[in-house]
Amino acid sequence: MRTPTLPPPTHAIRRVLDDRAVGIAYQPVVDLRTRKVFAYEALARPRKEDFPNPPALFEAAVQHACTGELGRLLRELAIRGCPDFPLFLNIHPAELNESWIVRPDDPIYMHDRDIHLEITEGVPLSHFHLCRTILAEVRGRGIYLVVDDLGAGYSNLKYIADLHPRFVKLDRDLVAGLTRDSRLFKLVSGIVVLCKQLDAMVVAEGIETADELEAVIASGAQYGQGYLLARPASPPPRVSWPEAELAEVARPRTNTRR
Numbered sequence: 001m002r003t004p005t006l007p008p009p010t011h012a013i014r015r016v017l018d019d020r021a022v023g024i025a026y027q028p029v030v031d032l033r034t035r036k037v038f039a040y041e042a043l044a045r046p047r048k049e050d051f052p053n054p055p056a057l058f059e060a061a062v063q064h065a066c067t068g069e070l071g072r073l074l075r076e077l078a079i080r081g082c083p084d085f086p087l088f089l090n091i092h093p094a095e096l097n098e099s100w101i102v103r104p105d106d107p108i109y110m111h112d113r114d115i116h117l118e119i120t121e122g123v124p125l126s127h128f129h130l131c132r133t134i135l136a137e138v139r140g141r142g143i144y145l146v147v148d149d150l151g152a153g154y155s156n157l158k159y160i161a162d163l164h165p166r167f168v169k170l171d172r173d174l175v176a177g178l179t180r181d182s183r184l185f186k187l188v189s190g191i192v193v194l195c196k197q198l199d200a201m202v203v204a205e206g207i208e209t210a211d212e213l214e215a216v217i218a219s220g221a222q223y224g225q226g227y228l229l230a231r232p233a234s235p236p237p238r239v240s241w242p243e244a245e246l247a248e249v250a251r252p253r254t255n256t257r258r
Contacts, residue, residue, distance in 0.1 A: 023077075027231070028229060028236070031222070032217050040088070041232075042074070045234075067092050069100065090118045096134055108138075109141060117144070119131060146167040170188065170202060171206070174188055175207055204216040204224045229242075
C-alpha cells in the first residue's frame with residue numbers, strides 16, 4: 001500500500017515568504033519582425049531544498065491559503081530584477097480569491113514599463129466571473145491581460161472574446177513540430193487570424209527549432225518565445241537569433257522523386 005504524499009508543512013512555505021527565499025528567471029518575449037526583445041516573462045524559481053519545482057511551490061501556497069502573498073512577493077522580485085523592460089507576470093487562479101492584486105500599493109502599479117498579467121486559459125469556470133471582475137479593475141489602471149496556454153487540453157475560445165486580452169499565448173502543444181506544410185499549420189494560422197480579429201496579438205510559446213520558428217513567423221504570429229531564442233535566466237538574457245539555421249530552412253529543397 002502506497003503511503004499518501006503529505007503536503008509540505010506550513011513552515012516550508014512560510015519560510016519562503018518570510019525569508020524571500022525564491023528566485024526569478026526571465027525569458028524574452030521576442031518581436032518576430034524586429035527580432036528584438038519586446039518584454040520578459042518572469043518565472044518563479046524556488047530553492048530545491050524547499051520545493052522541487054514551481055508547481056509544488058504554488059500547490060503549497062494554495063493548501064496554506066497564502067497564494068496572494070506569494071504572488072505579491074514574486075511580482076516585487078520580478079520588477080526589481082528587470083526594471084527597464086515590460087514584464088509578463090503569471091497569476092495563479094487561486095489569487096483571484098484574495099485581494100492582494102487590486103491593492104493600490106501592489107508592485108505592478110510601481111513599474112515604469114507595461115505590465116501584462118498572464119491568466120491561464122484553463123481558469124476554472126467557477127473563477128471566471130471573479131476573474132473578469134478583478135481583471136477589469138486592474139485593466140482600468142493600465143495593466144494588460146494575457147490569456148496563456150491556448151491549445152493546452154480543452155480550449156474555450158470564448159474566453160478570448162469575454163476577457164478582451166491584449167495578448168494570447170499559444171501553448172507549446174500547438175508549436176511542437178510545426179511546419180508550413182502541415183495541417184497543424186492551418187490550425188495555428190486560423191487561430192492567429194481569429195485573435196487578430198478580436199484585437200489580440202499572438203505569442204507562440206515553446207519554439208525550439210528553426211523549422212518551428214519559420215512556421216510561426218509564416219503563420220502571422222507577431223511574437224515568439226522559446227529555448228531556440230533564449231532560455232530562462234537571471235539576469236534577463238539576450239536573444240540569440242538563429243540566422244544560420246533559418247537560412248538552412250529557407251533554402252529550396254531539392255525534389256528527389258523520380
